[in-house]
Amino acid sequence: QVQLKETGPGLVQPTQTLSITCTVSGFSLTSYYMQWVRQTPGKGLEWMGFIRSGGSTEYNSEFKSRLSISRDTSKNQVFLKMNSLKTEDTGVYYCARRVNSGYRYFDYWGQGVMVTVSS
């Protein structure tokens, strides 16, 4: 069955870089768009960006040049990297799969990984 699981560092210092891995099973990354969505106390749920089934990416301008999304299809993994972290980046980070029909919604989500930005 379809499964997504995020793994990450838990605690990151301000100004440092966050790296999170989303490991998927039950489907191919080459057939689906994969999203990153975060949930913070200050802004609630925010769509961060996605990587298309073909490998190109789109980002929310809110994160400007801080964010990078990539993948390793051989390992069934999607990666989020975000630099210059601030305390307000503290929150839960989710990966999610977008349906590959004509509709645009997220049909499977990971459990989320809590990230705390603090010195």
Added chain:
Amino acid sequence: DIQMTQSPSSLPASLGERVTISCRASQGISNNLNWYQQKPDGTIKPLIYYTSNLQSGVPSRFSGSGSGTDYSLTISSLEPEDFAMYYCQQDASFPNTFGAGTKLELK
């Protein structure tokens, strides 16, 4: 960006009650409106997509409606497992955006 305003932010209700959650977009979104449920453990799942389409496996007591800028999610008869957070999301315009959420709690 399109702003999504959900109401109410908190909704006390009883088992068996019919409830409605509203979501208003800052501009027309042409039915590109989805609803998600988040449980206290953080698990998120889709309920309704494109305004009124029920996600596979979701009970028929959930329904969605709306058009233009105004949309709603209705639960016809609350079950114990329905007490959770609910979020609307628009994907008509880039970037897609979420409402602030409605906490459905037991009265």
